[in-house]
Amino acid sequence: MAMLRKDTHFEIHHLNEPKLLKVITLDEFIEQGLAVCAGSAEFGDLLLWLPNEERLRSPHLLSLPVGGFLIPEPLIGDFDSMRPHLHSPKDADVVQPGDVIAITPGNAMVRVLYRRGSDSNLLFMTDRCNSLCLMCSQPPKDIDDRWHIEENLRLIDLMDSDEENLGISGGEPTLYRDGLLEILAKCKAVLPQKSIHVLSNGRLFQDPSWIAALSAISHPQLSWGIPLYADNAEDHDHVVQAPGAFSETLQGLYNLARANQIIEIRVVLNRLTTPRLPELAHYVFRNLPFVRHVALMGIESTGLARKNYEELWIDPLDYQESLSQAVYFLFNRGVPVSIYNLPLCLIPAHLSRFARQSISDWKNLFIDTCQQCAAVKHCSGFFKSHTDRWQSRGVQLLSTEAFSAYARSAQ
Amino acid sequence: MWDFAVTLIATDAKHYRLLPFRFMRMNTGHDRDILLTSDTGEYMHVNDAQLRALSYFDVQASTHFYKDLLARHFIYEPGRHDPFPEMAAQYRSRKDFLFQGPALHLFVVTLRCNHTCQYCQVSRAPLGGSGHDLSEADAQAAVDRLFESNAPALTVEFQGGEPLLAFERVRQIVEWVVDRNVVEQRDIQFVITTTLHHLTEEILDFAEQNRIQFSTSLDGPAPLHNANRPTPSRDSYERTVKGIQWVRERLGHDAVSALTTLTSRSLEQPEAIIDEYVNQSFSSISLRPLSPYGFATKSAHRLDYPIERYLAFYKKALAYLLHINQQGVYLSESYTSLLLKNILTPFSSGYVDLRSPAGAGTAALVYNYDGYVYPSDEARMLLEMGEDGLRLGTVQQPLSELLGSTVMNALLASGVAEALPGCSDCALVPYCGADPVEHYARQADPIGHRVFSSFCKKNMGLLKHIFGLLCDGDDNVQRVLLSWLNRRSYNDVRFPGYRG
Numbered sequence: 001m002a003m004l005r006k007d008t009h010f011e012i013h014h015l016n017e018p019k020l021l022k023v024i025t026l027d028e029f030i031e032q033g034l035a036v037c038a039g040s041a042e043f044g045d046l047l048l049w050l051p052n053e054e055r056l057r058s059p060h061l062l063s064l065p066v067g068g069f070l071i072p073e074p075l076i077g078d079f080d081s082m083r084p085h086l087h088s089p090k091d092a093d094v095v096q097p098g099d100v101i102a103i104t105p106g107n108a109m110v111r112v113l114y115r116r117g118s119d120s121n122l123l124f125m126t127d128r129c130n131s132l133c134l135m136c137s138q139p140p141k142d143i144d145d146r147w148h149i150e151e152n153l154r155l156i157d158l159m160d161s162d163e164e165n166l167g168i169s170g171g172e173p174t175l176y177r178d179g180l181l182e183i184l185a186k187c188k189a190v191l192p193q194k195s196i197h198v199l200s201n202g203r204l205f206q207d208p209s210w211i212a213a214l215s216a217i218s219h220p221q222l223s224w225g226i227p228l229y230a231d232n233a234e235d236h237d238h239v240v241q242a243p244g245a246f247s248e249t250l251q252g253l254y255n256l257a258r259a260n261q262i263i264e265i266r267v268v269l270n271r272l273t274t275p276r277l278p279e280l281a282h283y284v285f286r287n288l289p290f291v292r293h294v295a296l297m298g299i300e301s302t303g304l305a306r307k308n309y310e311e312l313w314i315d316p317l318d319y320q321e322s323l324s325q326a327v328y329f330l331f332n333r334g335v336p337v338s339i340y341n342l343p344l345c346l347i348p349a350h351l352s353r354f355a356r357q358s359i360s361d362w363k364n365l366f367i368d369t370c371q372q373c374a375a376v377k378h379c380s381g382f383f384k385s386h387t388d389r390w391q392s393r394g395v396q397l398l399s400t401e402a403f404s405a406y407a408r409s410a411q
Numbered sequence: 412m413w414d415f416a417v418t419l420i421a422t423d424a425k426h427y428r429l430l431p432f433r434f435m436r437m438n439t440g441h442d443r444d445i446l447l448t449s450d451t452g453e454y455m456h457v458n459d460a461q462l463r464a465l466s467y468f469d470v471q472a473s474t475h476f477y478k479d480l481l482a483r484h485f486i487y488e489p490g491r492h493d494p495f496p497e498m499a500a501q502y503r504s505r506k507d508f509l510f511q512g513p514a515l516h517l518f519v520v521t522l523r524c525n526h527t528c529q530y531c532q533v534s535r536a537p538l539g540g541s542g543h544d545l546s547e548a549d550a551q552a553a554v555d556r557l558f559e560s561n562a563p564a565l566t567v568e569f570q571g572g573e574p575l576l577a578f579e580r581v582r583q584i585v586e587w588v589v590d591r592n593v594v595e596q597r598d599i600q601f602v603i604t605t606t607l608h609h610l611t612e613e614i615l616d617f618a619e620q621n622r623i624q625f626s627t628s629l630d631g632p633a634p635l636h637n638a639n640r641p642t643p644s645r646d647s648y649e650r651t652v653k654g655i656q657w658v659r660e661r662l663g664h665d666a667v668s669a670l671t672t673l674t675s676r677s678l679e680q681p682e683a684i685i686d687e688y689v690n691q692s693f694s695s696i697s698l699r700p701l702s703p704y705g706f707a708t709k710s711a712h713r714l715d716y717p718i719e720r721y722l723a724f725y726k727k728a729l730a731y732l733l734h735i736n737q738q739g740v741y742l743s744e745s746y747t748s749l750l751l752k753n754i755l756t757p758f759s760s761g762y763v764d765l766r767s768p769a770g771a772g773t774a775a776l777v778y779n780y781d782g783y784v785y786p787s788d789e790a791r792m793l794l795e796m797g798e799d800g801l802r803l804g805t806v807q808q809p810l811s812e813l814l815g816s817t818v819m820n821a822l823l824a825s826g827v828a829e830a831l832p833g834c835s836d837c838a839l840v841p842y843c844g845a846d847p848v849e850h851y852a853r854q855a856d857p858i859g860h861r862v863f864s865s866f867c868k869k870n871m872g873l874l875k876h877i878f879g880l881l882c883d884g885d886d887n888v889q890r891v892l893l894s895w896l897n898r899r900s901y902n903d904v905r906f907p908g909y910r911g
Contacts, residue, residue, distance in 0.1 A: 231482035233492035247492045278909035287497040328908025332893040
């Protein structure tokens with residue numbers, strides 16, 4: 001698994017306005033036409049994937065009424081059209097047929113908003129947030145960025161209809177309540193095969209009017225990832241830097257349960273959250289028995305986390321026991337539990353069955369040590385933001401023998 | 412960064428308030444000898460100094476102990492986090508069984524039986540006896556009552572006597588229920604409680620078609636079983652074991668389960684009884700003491716035993732079970748598993764005898780052969796002893812009338828453990844239940860006095876013992892108990908994890 005960026009540069013011509021375009025091959029265009037998009041689309045929304053060879057062989061293709069053309073290589077010969085066209089990608093792997101891209105005039109940057117077949121696609125809702133978590137990987141911005149709602153509604157139309165996981169995230173997506181509800185309803189109508197996972201701090205759900213709103217949508221494959229950082233208000237509120245947040249999130253969780261929503265609890269592992277991790281597992285099981293999954297997640301060393309290094313950093317080797325106590329407490333009581341973002345070399349073999357390859361493909365990194373490691377194909381690896389300062393003293397390559405102990409332990 | 416210290420109410424010397432809790436000395440001999448429990452079943456083991464500090468408002472904020480007390484709702488901080496939503500959720504989980512009507516429906520299709528067991532719980536009629544079978548009209552009315560319950564999952568259990576002696580009635584009832592269920596769409600489980608002596612190919616064919624489970628009695632190895640369960644041919648054990656094998660061949664290994672009745676004789680041989688269950692490859696064993704019903708009370712001088720003897724037996728048996736489970740045999744003790752669920756999870760097992768409000772009538776109904784309806788199996792046994800005070804009415808009356816009867820009112824008025832004298836201040840009450848029928852049977856008073864209550868002695872004894880194992884047992888003991896909790900293999904529970 002190699003990290004695949006979500007943007008690259010092209011040479012872009014004849015683009016007069018910002019566009020969201022669905023990349024489509026000629027074969028797909030002939031066989032499926034607009035049906036390649038899950039929702040409503042026009043020919044002008046399509047960007048025809050047109051290698052030089054095809055264009056030179058059949059120049060009349062340029063008269064197709066599509067929104068533009070993408071030459072996935074350096075341009076050969078003249079391009080005889082006034083319609084938008086892109087060529088000479090800096091990284092030819094980034095944009096592929098089926099993807100949906102965003103381009104703006106005067107900017108060579110091409111952003112991939114939807115990648116065909118990936119389970120890491122995301123509807124990004126906003127940079128705003130009502131919390132200010134000490135380890136936030138994407139520090140919030142106090143701006144009006146409602147335009148994300150329109151872009152996401154458009155993006156949903158242009159996606160493939162296939163079965164994939166789709167995330168919704170921010171910032172705090174519930175801040176744009178009506179926009180979020182509209183997007184969830186549209187996901188249900190246009191992308192019924194995609195399971196939707198929304199990341200939210202859950203605080204605004206303390207308003208019980210969400211219960212009727214979410215029940216009305218009744219999305220069959222919608223789940224919520226809600227963070228809980230402690231079994232008590234003082235510790236949780238400190239981590240999220242918002243007094244009262246613990247009480248609000250708890251009431252929010254009960255309201256989500258009343259709306260029959262599928263709920264996952266997420267805990268970021270750091271110096272503040274690990275000392276009472278077993279007690280937190282106990283608290284979740286006793287008070288939130290409707291929770292379907294608990295994710296215990298290694299920290300992403302970017303954003304505010306870097307600023308708060310002293311307060312947050314703990315070597316994962318130093319919380320192994322706490323992690324193990326929490327994981328087996330939940331597992332033995334039938335609560336599905338996973339460990340995210342921790343490389344296999346940093347967890348004991350007996351916990352490897354709970355470890356997932358959780359890091360999104362576009363920011364997943366394997367460092368030099370990993371290259372000869374027997375476990376590399378099964379390991380979460382690191383975030384692309386990984387630095388030496390955030391590296392455990394336990395990072396090492398596992399020999400084939402060592403890894404087979406992990407594999408045996410996972411059975 | 413926020414400074415929370417300024418939000419504390421500076422004028423109040425007490426920075427926390429107590430929430431309702433109970434406590435009990437466990438006499439374990441070690442430091443943390445006091446069990447603290449909340450109304451909803453959270454618990455902590457603490458030492459004397461901690462209990463004193465807690466009650467004198469002397470626990471220092473921000474300490475580990477303080478956070479434990481907060482997180483488990485033993486205390487709260489006025490003006491800060493309000494724990495009532497969590498406590499409400501815990502109440503709701505623990506009393507979840509109240510949301511549905513009776514789920515267990517026992518059909519006593521006949522009182523006839525080929526056994527002459529001295530302790531028989533239900534009395535019996537001779538094989539050729541007449542006037543001891545459930546009539547067709549009453550059976551039909553009972554099926555109506557069954558579907559009047561709003562429970563989404565219903566268990567239809569056939570009892571006797573020996574129900575296979577009235578198999579035609581069993582067949583009829585199953586067919587009526589299956590027909591009705593085309594429209595009703597409930598999740599229905601049929602169980603026949605039987606010695607398996609009267610099995611036929613025809614019965615097994617019918618059981619296969621309707622996925623009927625069998626529940627039998629196996630009291631231990633042949634000498635013990637046959638001594639407990641006399642038949643003219645003295646081969647009760649052999650015929651039951653043959654029946655077990657036959658059911659398994661035809662319907663699969665798990666189509667039959669077994670219960671043990673413990674006579675005075677049984678209490679001397681826990682290992683032999685357990686070994687018998689291992690040999691017959693059962694995955695659970697039920698080590699229940701003799702009930703004070705049926706013939707058992709009349710012959711009490713020979714058969715009954717003090718509950719202390721049962722508790723000593725239970726401890727030996729459990730130790731042996733824990734040992735063999737660690738050797739790779741999966742055999743759980745079913746009552747222990749129920750208590751473990753009550754202790755280790757926010758839920759109640761929902762088991763009829765461990766409910767508060769009491770399960771008699773609210774969880775289970777018995778349709779007796781004579782057309783009368785009883786709130787529990789035990790209540791109808793009182794009838795056979797000459798007590799008719801505990802019947803709810805006749806099977807021809809609608810369920811709402813039966814559940815609104817004077818008897819139900821009396822049972823429920825003495826059926827809320829949290830409000831009973833002797834129970835209301837017991838630290839174990841969140842994990843226990845109320846059994847007004849047993850207290851009525853033993854003490855002629857549905858409330859009863861705890862000091863003379865064998866129900867209380869039994870459950871206190873078992874709960875204390877299990878709390879002791881959960882607190883002091885080594886990792887492997889924990890693993891066995893946790894494997895019983897979710898019916899997982901011992902090897903799958905590799906580590907016990909946080910003990911809570």
